[in-house]
Amino acid sequence: MEYEYFSLIKYIICENLCSSVVNKKMVWIIGCNGMLGTQVCRTLSEKNIDFTGTDSSVSILDYQVLEDFASGKEISCIVNCAAYTAVDKAESDVEFAQALNADGPKNIARLAKKLGCPLIHISTDYVFDGTASSPISESTPVKPIGVYGNTKAEGEKAVMAETDDFYILRTAWLYGFNGKNFVYTMIRAMNARESVKVVCDQRGTPTNCVTLASIISGIISKRLSGAKVSNGIYHVTDEGETTWFDFAREIFDMGVKSGCITNKNCVVNPCSTSEYPTPAKRPAYSVLDKSKIQKELGITLPQWQESLGKFINSPLFDKKRIQ
Numbered sequence: 271m272e273y274e275y276f277s278l279i280k281y282i283i284c285e286n287l288c289s290s291v292v293n294k295k296m297v298w299i300i301g302c303n304g305m306l307g308t309q310v311c312r313t314l315s316e317k318n319i320d321f322t323g324t325d326s327s328v329s330i331l332d333y334q335v336l337e338d339f340a341s342g343k344e345i346s347c348i349v350n351c352a353a354y355t356a357v358d359k360a361e362s363d364v365e366f367a368q369a370l371n372a373d374g375p376k377n378i379a380r381l382a383k384k385l386g387c388p389l390i391h392i393s394t395d396y397v398f399d400g401t402a403s404s405p406i407s408e409s410t411p412v413k414p415i416g417v418y419g420n421t422k423a424e425g426e427k428a429v430m431a432e433t434d435d436f437y438i439l440r441t442a443w444l445y446g447f448n449g450k451n452f453v454y455t456m457i458r459a460m461n462a463r464e465s466v467k468v469v470c471d472q473r474g475t476p477t478n479c480v481t482l483a484s485i486i487s488g489i490i491s492k493r494l495s496g497a498k499v500s501n502g503i504y505h506v507t508d509e510g511e512t513t514w515f516d517f518a519r520e521i522f523d524m525g526v527k528s529g530c531i532t533n534k535n536c537v538v539n540p541c542s543t544s545e546y547p548t549p550a551k552r553p554a555y556s557v558l559d560k561s562k563i564q565k566e567l568g569i570t571l572p573q574w575q576e577s578l579g580k581f582i583n584s585p586l587f588d589k590k591r592i593q
């Protein structure tokens with residue numbers, strides 16, 4: 271299914287002029303209904319950047335389907351937000367994870383090259399093994415420790431092999447308004463239970479999808495205006511670092527203040543990764559060094575606590591997801 275979005279006024283003007291809309295230059299958001307994809311659509315809409323979005327019915331697994339979709343449209347940039355994101359399930363679903371995270375991006379990159387447009391592809395901190403002890407730069411060799419990370423690393427390689435005009439944005443610990451995520455899960459659990467246990471020996475940086483979407487839109491705006499943005503791999507998360515346990519404690523404090531947590535007596539307890547075994551191993555340390563993207567775009571990324579506060583207090587915070 272295809273979704274076309276424009277700023278509200280433009281949409282009202284254009285809604286009866288579909289054929290002219292089709293010939294308009296537009297950004298193509300692949301995976302537009304996912305947690306990040308939805309936010310990218312929202313941000314581009316706010317910035318008055320025309321775009322079209324597709325879900326899994328325009329499958330990235332079939333090059334021809336992608337090419338047919340692009341046919342007759344003027345695609346100015348492709349953003350790939352589609353992926354196999356079930357980290358634990360991937361351990362026993364290797365082929366499908368490989369198809370979505372590596373073969374799909376290869377198809378998209380091949381098409382981007384043919385169309386002559388840039389590709390913004392999203393990757394992950396899970397391409398690293400977690401043995402670092404200071405923020406990880408883009409030049410650090412990848413060394414995934416699970417199927418998800420391995421297939422995402424393969425996806426990065428495939429993108430780089432197919433096109434030169436790419437931006438691979440590695441992000442981490444994402445949460446957003448539209449999707450299952452740690453923040454909603456914690457608030458729901460904190461309201462329902464006397465205590466929750468959260469791992470305290472994995473370090474990383476929680477990242478609001480709004481932050482990543484604004485970086486994506488920043489790259490697109492610059493490119494559309496003809497300004498140069500150097501191709502390459504970039505690390506993009508919110509700033510700072512924490513553990514899942516301290517992240518949960520901050521969610522609790524902010525949730526109580528905002529009123530979305532009413533069970534003020536819930537206790538947040540720490541536990542170790544070994545006490546909470548999961549099918550996939552996770553990196554113990556995956557804080558990313560973001561200096562490259564900040565220098566390239568001339569911006570300062572927000573601290574993760576500031577982004578979390580904005581999320582919890584936003585009118586877009588979905589109260590249905592915490593019941």
Ligand SMILES: NC(=O)c1ccc[n+]([C@@H]2O[C@H](COP(=O)([O-])OP(=O)(O)OC[C@H]3O[C@@H](n4cnc5c(N)ncnc54)[C@H](OP(=O)(O)O)[C@@H]3O)[C@@H](O)[C@H]2O)c1
Binds near residue numbers: 300303306
């Ligand atoms: N979530 C995190 O914590 C996290 C952390 C680091 C990096 N990332 C990366 O960030 C990106 C976005 O993640 P997310 O959490 O927003 O993902 P998500 O919510 O799981 O969304 C993934 C999207 O992929 C689409 N999709 C699945 N199969 C497809 C196919 N064959 N063809 C086209 N689209 C297909 C799905 O479309 P339907 O809606 O039609 O099912 C879905 O909307 C991914 O690259 C992920 O690896 C995520």
